Amino acid sequence: MNELRKKILEILERNSRASTREIALMLNVEEKEVIRLIEEMEKEKIILGYNTLINWEKAGEDSVTAMIDVKVVPQRDVGFDEVAERIYRFPEVKSVYLMSGGYDLSVVIEGKTLKEVARFVAEKLATLENVQSTMTHFVLKKYKQAGIVFEDKEEDRRQVVSP
Amino acid sequence: MNAAEFISPVLKEIPPSGIRKFFDLVMGTEGVISLGVGEPDFVTPWSIREACFDALKRGYTMYTSNRGLVELRQEISSYLARRYGVVYSPEDQVLVTIGASEAVDLALRAVLSPGDEVLIPEPCYVSYKPCAVLAGGKPVMVRTLAEDQFKLRPEQLEEKITPKTKVLIISYPNNPTGATMNREELLKIAQVVERHNLLVISDEIYSELTYNGAHTCFASLPGMQERTLLINGFSKAFAMTGWRIGYVAGNRELIGAMVKIHQYTILCAPVTGQMAALEALRNGFEEVKKMVEQYDQRRRLVVSRLREMGLDCFEPKGAFYVFPSIRSTGLSSEEFCERLLREEQVAVVPGNAFGESGEGHIRISYAASIQEISEALDRMERFLRRFHRV
Numbered sequence: 001m002n003e004l005r006k007k008i009l010e011i012l013e014r015n016s017r018a019s020t021r022e023i024a025l026m027l028n029v030e031e032k033e034v035i036r037l038i039e040e041m042e043k044e045k046i047i048l049g050y051n052t053l054i055n056w057e058k059a060g061e062d063s064v065t066a067m068i069d070v071k072v073v074p075q076r077d078v079g080f081d082e083v084a085e086r087i088y089r090f091p092e093v094k095s096v097y098l099m100s101g102g103y104d105l106s107v108v109i110e111g112k113t114l115k116e117v118a119r120f121v122a123e124k125l126a127t128l129e130n131v132q133s134t135m136t137h138f139v140l141k142k143y144k145q146a147g148i149v150f151e152d153k154e155e156d157r158r159q160v161v162s163p
Numbered sequence: 164m165n166a167a168e169f170i171s172p173v174l175k176e177i178p179p180s181g182i183r184k185f186f187d188l189v190m191g192t193e194g195v196i197s198l199g200v201g202e203p204d205f206v207t208p209w210s211i212r213e214a215c216f217d218a219l220k221r222g223y224t225m226y227t228s229n230r231g232l233v234e235l236r237q238e239i240s241s242y243l244a245r246r247y248g249v250v251y252s253p254e255d256q257v258l259v260t261i262g263a264s265e266a267v268d269l270a271l272r273a274v275l276s277p278g279d280e281v282l283i284p285e286p287c288y289v290s291y292k293p294c295a296v297l298a299g300g301k302p303v304m305v306r307t308l309a310e311d312q313f314k315l316r317p318e319q320l321e322e323k324i325t326p327k328t329k330v331l332i333i334s335y336p337n338n339p340t341g342a343t344m345n346r347e348e349l350l351k352i353a354q355v356v357e358r359h360n361l362l363v364i365s366d367e368i369y370s371e372l373t374y375n376g377a378h379t380c381f382a383s384l385p386g387m388q389e390r391t392l393l394i395n396g397f398s399k400a401f402a403m404t405g406w407r408i409g410y411v412a413g414n415r416e417l418i419g420a421m422v423k424i425h426q427y428t429i430l431c432a433p434v435t436g437q438m439a440a441l442e443a444l445r446n447g448f449e450e451v452k453k454m455v456e457q458y459d460q461r462r463r464l465v466v467s468r469l470r471e472m473g474l475d476c477f478e479p480k481g482a483f484y485v486f487p488s489i490r491s492t493g494l495s496s497e498e499f500c501e502r503l504l505r506e507e508q509v510a511v512v513p514g515n516a517f518g519e520s521g522e523g524h525i526r527i528s529y530a531a532s533i534q535e536i537s538e539a540l541d542r543m544e545r546f547l548r549r550f551h552r553v
Contacts, residue, residue, distance in 0.1 A: 011460070015533065015534070018533065022464060022533065022537060025463055025464040025467040025468065026460035026461070026463050026464045026533070027460065027463070028463050028467075154206050156204060158197075158200050158202055158204070159186065159200070160186070160189045160190065160195055160197040160199060160200070160510050161182055161185055161186040161189050161197065161199035161200065161510055161512060162182065162186075162199070162200050162201050162202055163180070163182055163201045163288070163289055163290075163338075
């Protein structure tokens with residue numbers, strides 16, 4: 001990968017709000033070039049979106065997250081892909097990973113209440129053709145997600161002016 | 164009792180640090196964005212902190228050898244050899260100190276006799292001059308200029324040399340200017356040093372923080388290892404300011420003399436900090452690389468924006484400071500900083516805190532997040548519009 005593209009990605013990964021002007025100054029290139037490369041990477045689906053990581057609990061919104069281990073029967077030709085697609089199309093599903101080890105798919109689900117998540121698993125997920133079994137783990141507390149610590153205690157403790 | 168009578172007359176001559184003076188003013192102002200800090204905005208990398216916890220758990224709570232943990236000295240020695248090609252024996256040529264600051268103090272105290280002159284290029288870190296005075300020496304400031312990119316020129320140096328000159332203190336990359344000197348430029352300084360039989364105290368605390376091209380270690384120049392006390396530490400590179408671990412490497416007699424003072428005053432650097440430093444040298448360089456890359460990006464942002472605002476600003480090649488000229492505003496450095504603080508709540512440090520030749524400049528530290536830097540620069544731009552069209 002082009003070094004400049006990589007640097008832009010690193011900056012955006014740290015802060016998706018960094019402006020193209022700022023990025024251009026930081027990398028010592030023309031702003032036009034930054035805009036062009038970002039557009040290019042959006043088209044190539046290297047940049048998939050600009051999400052904000054929110055601590056909803058702190059924002060006063062209750063939500064329940066569950067991680068579900070799913071065992072499935074792989075299908076001829078398409079393997080796990082077809083059943084994975086059927087699962088990830090549900091809006092409740094936040095992520096789906098194909099796993100090695102004791103089960104096949106790891107599905108992360110978010111709902112408003114425990115009941116809502118339970119109903120989703122029982123009625124929609126478990127009843128899918130080719131789904132053999134599910135094991136649901138509810139998340140009790142989030143400490144870190146997407147590389148970011150939720151209650152980061154490392155505030156700036158430096159004095160305002162120092163040698 | 165009149166306490167003032169008891170205070171040493173030497174100390175009375177030494178003014179408090181200019182930074183400290185400005186600090187009091189800053190503390191009384193609310194909502195300040197600070198670009199006045201001379202320390203990394205990163206917290207010490209986790210593996211280093213973890214090594215300290217582990218050391219405590221394993222009962223590392225005792226004195227170490229006066230010279231520092233043997234393993235740490237070995238690691239320092241192999242780092243200096245690997246990185247700069249200078250070889251020191253860990254047994255008697257390396258001393259672990261309480262930060263690089265203690266090393267500077269020890270070096271001066273170990274070699275100066277009353278009246279000996281110490282050449283100090285200026286603008287410079289605030290401690291060199293007072294430390295020279297406290298050690299009984301006579302500081303002789305050598306003015307470096309913005310138009311020379313704050314590099315030390317051999318002619319300037321030579322002009323100031325007298326039969327009493329004994330020591331030259333250099334520090335590149337430099338605080339507050341961010342200036343660096345390359346090998347060719349330092350070789351010319353080395354010739355002067357050799358010709359006049361000087362000892363060099365080379366404070367290389369910012370050596371890992373260089374942006375274009377490699378750092379030249381003064382001791383690595385031909386014939387210079389014997390006449391150089393190489394000082395470095397962990398504060399800046401590994402974001403370990405509060406741990407207070409530094410070191411000095413050099414000629415064994417000189418190190419031996421420094422050990423004497425160190426053992427009667429400090430005994431030894433704290434063991435937990437030394438254990439952390441050990442981890443830093445063994446596994447910390449990936450983190451250093453990441454931090455340097457971020458400083459570099461911020462540096463470019465700051466320099467470009469200052470220039471857009473119409474401030475004359477030489478591009479620093481090391482450390483994490485820029486030192487633009489504010490002469491175009493017609494204000495003195497102190498006036499500029501006080502007004503910027505009052506009117507826009509941005510703290511930067513007046514250039515004259517680093518010696519008279521810093522007058523007309525301000526020191527901006529970019530050891531802050533991009534968001535803070537951007538906001539502070541926006542405010543500064545607004546402030547500058549009052550003086551000239553931006």
